[in-house]
Amino acid sequence: MKKKRGLGLLAKQEAAGWAFLTPASLLIFIMSFYPMVQAFITSLKTGSSANMQWAEPLIKNYSRMFKDKVFMTSMGNTFLYLIIQVPIMLVLAILLAQLLNNKDLKLRGLFRTLIFLPCATALVSYALIFKTLFATEGLINAILRGLGIIQENVNWLGQSGTAKAVIIIALLWRWTGYNMVFFLAGLQNIEYSVYEAANIDGASGWKTFWHITVPLLRPVIVMTGIMSINGTLQLFDESVNLTNGGPSNTTITMSHYIYNNSLGQGVANFGYASALAFVVFILVAVLAFINMKVGDTRD
Amino acid sequence: MTDTKKKQPTVSHIQRKLIPSYIFLTIMSLISVFPLFWMFTAATNTSLEVAQGKIWFGNYLAENYRALTASQDLWRAMWNSFFYAAVQTVASLLICSLAGYGFELYHDKGKDRLFGVLLLAMMVPQVATLIPLFTMISRMKMLNTVWAFIIPALSTPFMIMMFRQNSRNFPIDTMEAARIDGLSEIGIFFRMYFPMMKSTYAAAAVITFMNAWNSYMWPRTVMKGNDVQTMPMLIANMSNGYAVDYGMLMLGVLFCSLPTIIVFFVLQKQFAEGITGSVK
Numbered sequence: 001m002k003k004k005r006g007l008g009l010l011a012k013q014e015a016a017g018w019a020f021l022t023p024a025s026l027l028i029f030i031m032s033f034y035p036m037v038q039a040f041i042t043s044l045k046t047g048s049s050a051n052m053q054w055a056e057p058l059i060k061n062y063s064r065m066f067k068d069k070v071f072m073t074s075m076g077n078t079f080l081y082l083i084i085q086v087p088i089m090l091v092l093a094i095l096l097a098q099l100l101n102n103k104d105l106k107l108r109g110l111f112r113t114l115i116f117l118p119c120a121t122a123l124v125s126y127a128l129i130f131k132t133l134f135a136t137e138g139l140i141n142a143i144l145r146g147l148g149i150i151q152e153n154v155n156w157l158g159q160s161g162t163a164k165a166v167i168i169i170a171l172l173w174r175w176t177g178y179n180m181v182f183f184l185a186g187l188q189n190i191e192y193s194v195y196e197a198a199n200i201d202g203a204s205g206w207k208t209f210w211h212i213t214v215p216l217l218r219p220v221i222v223m224t225g226i227m228s229i230n231g232t233l234q235l236f237d238e239s240v241n242l243t244n245g246g247p248s249n250t251t252i253t254m255s256h257y258i259y260n261n262s263l264g265q266g267v268a269n270f271g272y273a274s275a276l277a278f279v280v281f282i283l284v285a286v287l288a289f290i291n292m293k294v295g296d297t298r299d
Numbered sequence: 300m301t302d303t304k305k306k307q308p309t310v311s312h313i314q315r316k317l318i319p320s321y322i323f324l325t326i327m328s329l330i331s332v333f334p335l336f337w338m339f340t341a342a343t344n345t346s347l348e349v350a351q352g353k354i355w356f357g358n359y360l361a362e363n364y365r366a367l368t369a370s371q372d373l374w375r376a377m378w379n380s381f382f383y384a385a386v387q388t389v390a391s392l393l394i395c396s397l398a399g400y401g402f403e404l405y406h407d408k409g410k411d412r413l414f415g416v417l418l419l420a421m422m423v424p425q426v427a428t429l430i431p432l433f434t435m436i437s438r439m440k441m442l443n444t445v446w447a448f449i450i451p452a453l454s455t456p457f458m459i460m461m462f463r464q465n466s467r468n469f470p471i472d473t474m475e476a477a478r479i480d481g482l483s484e485i486g487i488f489f490r491m492y493f494p495m496m497k498s499t500y501a502a503a504a505v506i507t508f509m510n511a512w513n514s515y516m517w518p519r520t521v522m523k524g525n526d527v528q529t530m531p532m533l534i535a536n537m538s539n540g541y542a543v544d545y546g547m548l549m550l551g552v553l554f555c556s557l558p559t560i561i562v563f564f565v566l567q568k569q570f571a572e573g574i575t576g577s578v579k
Contacts, residue, residue, distance in 0.1 A: 013484060024454040032420040032423045035432050036423050042430065096324070104317060111327075126556075128534060129549075130334070132549065139352045181575060182575050236516050263430070270430050281422065281424050
């Protein structure tokens with residue numbers, strides 16, 4: 001029986017526990033979940049921000065996007081960046097982590113720091129560095145001309161294909177080391193004796209890599225995979241600052257296009273932008289779910 | 300190598316086998332470092348020299364700095380970015396560590412379930428909440444204030460998870476002993492938990508500061524005007540003009556990256572722990 005006067009000791013602890021986690025939980029509800037619900041409601045409306053009305057029919061904003069060529073392009077671009085960049089980055093990151101995990105390797109700390117270094121660059125900064133490097137009047141063209149590979153300067157960011165390639169190269173540069181750190185942390189949990197045993201059994205480097213390292217790293221692969229997919233689907237800074245979505249919206253990402261539709265210059269269309277944003281949310285959720293399911297298959 | 304009697308491979312033999320690794324790692328290191336190195340040198344050259352592909356240091360740094368500070372409110376933006384990031388780091392660490400502590404050390408079914416729900420917020424794309432949050436902040440008359448900058452990012456599932464995970468190292472016995480000594484619940488948090496979890500706080504601080512300093516989409520939305528703008532906004536605006544002065548731009552880019560590079564070199568271990576913080 002609890003004492004009637006004041007809170008019992010256990011009840012006090014119970015209350016303290018809830019009190020500790022309430023501010024953070026409330027903030028997430030107010031700053032993430034509630035806006036998400038609002039975004040969904042807004043996605044069913046049309047009109048300018050001051051007087052919005054229910055769309056007629058309700059799914060009007062959603063059906064509109066299929067006829068929206070720029071949105072389809074932005075979705076295609078985002079998936080192109082995803083499909084090309086994420087696998088290359090993760091394979092490279094695992095490979096680097098594997099090489100750096102070798103105890104016989106000298107200068108491990110130095111290599112690790114240098115390859116991790118791009119993460120120290122501010123996001124907008126690195127976009128602008130690559131924009132300047134690949135400018136028509138820029139270092140990359142100067143080098144290629146010097147080597148005699150090209151005669152005339154190439155307008156890397158002015159053509160759709162090369163502009164996309166530059167975005168992918170920039171992303172690889174900035175994020176490979178970041179992911180490598182996850183794999184290094186994962187590899188440190190694998191006993192070194194496992195490798196020594198494999199070595200004595202005469203397993204080759206590749207065999208060890210595929211049959212020991214990769215399966216043991218599976219949880220880390222799933223996690224970095226989800227993070228990279230999430231990040232790529234929300235790509236914004238690079239699209240805005242490297243190419244500004246151009247030339248003529250051919251390199252624009254989904255987040256960038258949504259931003260332009262809501263708070264960028266031009267007409268603010270909150271209803272339509274919210275519908276597009278909701279599609280991004282569903283894509284993120286579905287891909288994260290698939291990734292978890294695929295990664296969870298135990299042999 | 301035909302000598303089959305040798306069971307233990309010699310040191311030089313091992314090192315010889317590692318030559319491809321050394322070559323590959325050296326190439327990757329050079330690729331990783333070069334753009335940053337070039338950012339430093341470009342900041343010391345004229346725009347023309349940068350465009351012509353000069354790689355080494357020049358003597359135009361002072362001139363670039365003069366031009367940069369004449370056309371941009373550089374130090375104002377540096378201070379803004381630093382101030383917003385510092386406030387966000389302190390506030391976010393307090394709120395999220397309290398929550399992580401509560402979720403782990405007072406855990407029961409209800410709290411575990413709530414935590415599972417909070418994790419779903421990881422999937423909410425930033426661009427989706429942009430409009431509702433912008434409307435909310437402007438209704439609360441907080442546009443162009445530090446509150447607008449920090450509020451949406453104060454509590455993140457990632458940070459709560461990091462503290463919750465690391466709280467497992469905090470011994471329950473200590474709590475019991477402290478209670479017997481008459482310490483209040485919040486007293487235990489500040490007097491016992493906080494000092495013991497210093498390394499987790501350090502890692503969390505580095506990562507929160509970096510994220511806040513780097514944030515771009517949200518500040519661009521709610522911080523309008525030159526006196527409240529952040530460094531990423533300042534350099535992004537600089538690169539939008541028709542005639543971009545590359546030397547000056549790269550100096551701005553350098554200033555924007557300087558704090559993150561310093562943090563990286565001084566606190567690399569904490570940074571690595573911070574990004575992988577909730578994996579363990």
